[in-house]
Amino acid sequence: MNRTQPITLLVCALGGEGGGVLTEWLVDVARHAGFAAQSTSIPGVAQRTGATTYYLEVFPVPLAELGGRRPVFSLSPVPGALDAIVSSELLETARQIGNGMSTPERTLLISSSSRTLTTAERMQLGDGRTDSGRLLDLVKHFSREHHVFDMGAVARDAGTVVSAVMLGAIAGSGLLPFPREAYEHVVGGGKAPEKLGRMAAASLRGFAQAFDIVHSPREQAAMVSRLLATTEQDAPMADQPLPPAIAQLFPPPVHAMLSLGYARVLDYQDAAYAQRYVDRLQHVLAAERAADPAATRGFALTTEMARWLALWMAFDDIVRVAELKSRGSRAQRVHREVRAADGDIVKVYDHFKPGAPEFAALLPAPLAHRITAWDRRRATPWAMPLKVGSHSVVGMASLRLLASLRWLRRRGSRFTEEQVLIERWLAAVLQGTREDWHLGHQIALCGRLIKGYGSTNERGKNNLLHVADHLAAQPGTSAAARAEAIAAAREAALADDAGKALDAALVRHGAPARPVQAQPIRWMKRRPAATP
Numbered sequence: 001m002n003r004t005q006p007i008t009l010l011v012c013a014l015g016g017e018g019g020g021v022l023t024e025w026l027v028d029v030a031r032h033a034g035f036a037a038q039s040t041s042i043p044g045v046a047q048r049t050g051a052t053t054y055y056l057e058v059f060p061v062p063l064a065e066l067g068g069r070r071p072v073f074s075l076s077p078v079p080g081a082l083d084a085i086v087s088s089e090l091l092e093t094a095r096q097i098g099n100g101m102s103t104p105e106r107t108l109l110i111s112s113s114s115r116t117l118t119t120a121e122r123m124q125l126g127d128g129r130t131d132s133g134r135l136l137d138l139v140k141h142f143s144r145e146h147h148v149f150d151m152g153a154v155a156r157d158a159g160t161v162v163s164a165v166m167l168g169a170i171a172g173s174g175l176l177p178f179p180r181e182a183y184e185h186v187v188g189g190g191k192a193p194e195k196l197g198r199m200a201a202a203s204l205r206g207f208a209q210a211f212d213i214v215h216s217p218r219e220q221a222a223m224v225s226r227l228l229a230t231t232e233q234d235a236p237m238a239d240q241p242l243p244p245a246i247a248q249l250f251p252p253p254v255h256a257m258l259s260l261g262y263a264r265v266l267d268y269q270d271a272a273y274a275q276r277y278v279d280r281l282q283h284v285l286a287a288e289r290a291a292d293p294a295a296t297r298g299f300a301l302t303t304e305m306a307r308w309l310a311l312w313m314a315f316d317d318i319v320r321v322a323e324l325k326s327r328g329s330r331a332q333r334v335h336r337e338v339r340a341a342d343g344d345i346v347k348v349y350d351h352f353k354p355g356a357p358e359f360a361a362l363l364p365a366p367l368a369h370r371i372t373a374w375d376r377r378r379a380t381p382w383a384m385p386l387k388v389g390s391h392s393v394v395g396m397a398s399l400r401l402l403a404s405l406r407w408l409r410r411r412g413s414r415f416t417e418e419q420v421l422i423e424r425w426l427a428a429v430l431q432g433t434r435e436d437w438h439l440g441h442q443i444a445l446c447g448r449l450i451k452g453y454g455s456t457n458e459r460g461k462n463n464l465l466h467v468a469d470h471l472a473a474q475p476g477t478s479a480a481a482r483a484e485a486i487a488a489a490r491e492a493a494l495a496d497d498a499g500k501a502l503d504a505a506l507v508r509h510g511a512p513a514r515p516v517q518a519q520p521i522r523w524m525k526r527r528p529a530a531t532p
Contacts, residue, residue: 006057007176010077011166012087012096013052014116018163019088023054025167025186026176033182034062038073053077053096060177077101084108084175088151088162089116094135102142109143110169110214112151112162126448126494147173147214154213158206159339160199168210183207198341246278250285253299254306261310268314269406277313280426281306287433287440301433301441308447309426315418316453318358323403325350326396350399352386361414362405368413379523421461428468436479442486443472449493456497462514463493463502470511477510485509 009026013019023039030037037058059071079100085107087093093111096102102109113132121128139146151165158164164187170176171183187203188196196204242259250258258281266274284305289295314320324330331348340346356375360368375382389395409415425447433440446467449460471485488509492501503513 006059006071006073007084008077008082009056009058009084009086009170009175010082010096010101011054011056012085012089012092013054013163013166014089014092015052017088018161019052019054021161022163022166023056025163025183026056026058026170028186029178029182030058030176032186033178034064035059035177036063036066036071036073040075042076058176080106082107084110084170084173086110086166086170088112088166089114090132090135090139090148091115091118091130094130094138097138097142104142104144107143108173108175109139109146109148110166110173111139111146111148113148114150114152124494125451125497126491145173149210149213151210154209155206156336158202158209160202160206164203164206165210168207169214171207172211172214174215180211249278249282250302251295251299254285254302257303257306261306264310264314268320269409273313277310280309280422283426283430284433284444287430288437291433291437291440297437297441301429301437301444304441304444304447305429308444308450309422312418312422312425312447312450315414315457317361317409317414318352318354319362319403319405319409321352322399323406325390326399326403331390347389347391350388350390350395352388353383354386355381355383362408362412364411365413365416421465424465425468428472432472432479432482436483439472439479439483439486442483442490443468446486446490449490459497459499460493463499466514467493467506467511470506471509474510485511 011019011022013022020041023041027037027039035058037056039054039056041052041054055075055077057073059066059073080103082101082103083106085093085096085102087096087110090111090113093109101107113136115129115132117129121130136148139148147169149169151162151169154165155162167183167187171178171180184204184207187207188200242255242262246258246262247255261281262274262277265277281302285299285302288299288301334348335344335346338346356371360371360375363371388398390399425443429440429443431440432443446464449464449467450457451460467486467489471482471489474482474485477485485505489502489505489511492505493499495501499514506513
């Protein structure tokens with residue numbers, strides 16, 4: 001430690017995470033311990049496009065040893081001259097590294113491994129998330145020492161906010177020359193343990209957990225190694241193990257994704273529907289084994305189909321929405337998020353606006369077509385705005401009644417239509433795989449286009465089937481060229497929700513552009529302007 005220069009610290013926090021409170025705590029701790037400190041803040045922006053940063057300088061020599069002299073502090077951080085950066089979000093840590101704030105020779109980095117997606121990441125039609133593995137590599141490369149752990153999980157476990165966890169991490173790192181007791185004294189408000197309020201006690205619990213995580217070298221080394229070795233691409237474990245009778249039908253590389261898909265489809269409908277999922281995958285597996293007898297590609301095609309087929313078969317409808325919103329686990333999650341204590345009253349209102357297509361989806365095809373045709377003839381589409389209090393007996397009973405209509409789904413028009421479209425896609429995958437493994441694999445990956453609900457879901461299905469119909473079976477074109485064309489068209493569709501990039505890619509590879517969808521023109525009567 002340089003005893004002639006202040007210790008410099010940059011704190012990065014998102015809105016509502018208590019970054020300002022953390023800075024005040026640090027200044028109060030310094031004063032309580034007898035050191036000089038100064039802090040400044042730079043406001044961020046809303047909608048998750050940035051963070052609020054707080055800059056702190058602490059002179060490492062107690063005031064009592066300065067002989068009446070006072071240190072001179074600066075008001076803003078200088079790139080390359082920071083002793084530490086503490087951040088509550090992984091991408092914000094990487095942003096500060098990109099701004100040149102962190103150097104491998106000097107800077108200690110303390111960061112949360114959790115992500116709060118930015119607006120730009122959410123806008124992407126495909127997977128717009130920044131690779132966390134690359135961000136962790138960046139943290140490791142541009143720091144003299146780094147501590148990365150899930151601050152949000154620690155805060156939730158302690159029932160406090162992230163600022164208390166960040167304070168514990170700073171204290172545990174030994175960056176500042178303050179004893180642990182000084183931090184705890186300030187967080188507890190100078191009160192004895194038996195007189196602490198609920199919020200102060202929770203803050204001290206979060207502080208203690210973070211302190212132990214960072215302070216213990218052995219635990220920290222194991223945690224960092226685990227985080228650096230794990231990426232978001234790793235498949236989580238399924239809630240229920242895969243039945244042995246089904247597991248033996250598929251090779252081990254497929255089991256992780258198959259278990260997730262099977263559990264999802266079983267939860268969505270019933271055992272018969274889950275068996276239908278397995279039967280479809282068996283056809284894919286047989287085709288892949290014929291195309292790749294040596295299994296040199298690790299059954300990647302069957303694994304991808306296990307993912308995207310399960311997502312399509314478990315399509316969203318009003319029955320599914322009601323079932324998810326009425327689960328006990330959801331009520332528990334809401335209570336944790338609002339930090340409700342035992343005995344607290346929590347009221348939850350869910351807003352719905354189902355239209356004619358949502359109700360018609362559960363009806364037989366003839367009746368459903370009549371209802372949707374009537375809805376298209378209306379000046380404005382019919383919808384039923386609903387506000388349901390899921391905390392009340394009537395509200396929860398309504399949701400459970402709607403969720404109990406799962407049996408009606410099989411008899412509905414949409415279920416039949418979805419199965420027909422799934423079979424078309426599945427047939428294209430099988431035909432492509434029999435011809436060339438890469439071609440079948442690219443058609444399988446087109447399952448990424450199916451997402452969302454309403455018009456977004458319909459557009460994704462239309463795009464997938466148009467690509468499969470016109471690019472997968474082009475006469476006079478090699479299988480490799482068709483696989484390349486499908487990959488280019490898929491990426492174009494994910495990059496542009498307007499579809500212009502997809503149409504250009506289709507035409508470029510010799511396929512027709514998508515047909516123009518007819519849109520009804522609705523004439524709205526304008527209200528006369530008010531006369532003065």
